[in-house]
Amino acid sequence: MKGFLDALHNTSKAIDGLPETLAPFGLQCVRDNMKHGNFKPNSTLTKNTKNAGAKPLFDTGETYASLTYQADAHEYRIGTNKAHAPLINDGGIVKAKKAQKLAIPINKQVKRRTEVFGVRKVLEGLERQGWKIFYRPKSIMGRAPVGAKAFGQRIKTSANKSNKAQQKGVFYVLYIRAKQIKVPKREFMYMSDEQQKEQSQLAEEQLKAAIK
Structure with a gap:
């Protein structure tokens, strides 16, 4: 009976710790999506104004570096403090706020x-x-x-x-x-089916290790 209770305790503890354990993997998936995504090429004007002009989503590298995660006992979240992130991820229209153009x-x-x-x-x-x-x-x-x-x-x-x-x-x-x-949609804040499958495998391995 004690062995069963110990296994149950270890499993419960492992489940609670899964978000913190899996969060770095999720973060790397989003970074990989941003770095290696098959995105629409930059316009000529954009290339002329960016440090890494030929590579979509990259200029100074600050947005990529700002990606981080937060985890608790129930979930983890990937995000960034850069205000422009939703625009470059979802696409959209940018208009002048004060000037005519x-x-x-x-x-x-x-x-x-x-x-x-x-x-x-x-x-x-x-x-x-x-x-x-x-x-x-x-x-x-x-x-x-x-x-x-x-x-x-x-x-x-x-x-x-x-x-x-x-x-x-x-x-x-x-x-x-x-x-x-018009800013084209270049989605990187997601996990592909393949990435989700790999994450599930990591979770299973974590739980199996807790039972042993």
Whole structure:
């Protein structure tokens, strides 16, 4: 009788500990989904603004690193504190909140400065340096003063090559303007049938070990 009670106690204890035991496996599954998912490729503009431009869902790696888990006696949960995670997982539409249109940085150089200062302050800073800013329906452009450091994507035209144009400065595209952008669904916060099957096997092994 004592052996049966001991086995029952050990089994109950093992069941209570399953969420904590299985959570690291679940976390790795989600990380694998994010890293190796067969996702829609990034657009050319996205590639130009990201550190790992050719790889969907990855830029600085902060979102991947932020994935973590919490476990109690009944379940475990995988999640992240990054506010944009639901958008990149589920997809959706992004619209401008205050401005008429979104201003999307043309490249990494513009993106880095925009992340620090914001669009308005970046443009105001350029104007203080002598830049002339032009708002077009689909872009924000800047004409740099003579001798200014390159910033944005230079517009290569025959006009820029003329001596007269060079004396006025060079034109750069700074931002692409759009009323909205569509973020494609790239689901990674899940466990596939194969992953769930492997997790079930791990749980069974854990319970069998507790009975022995």
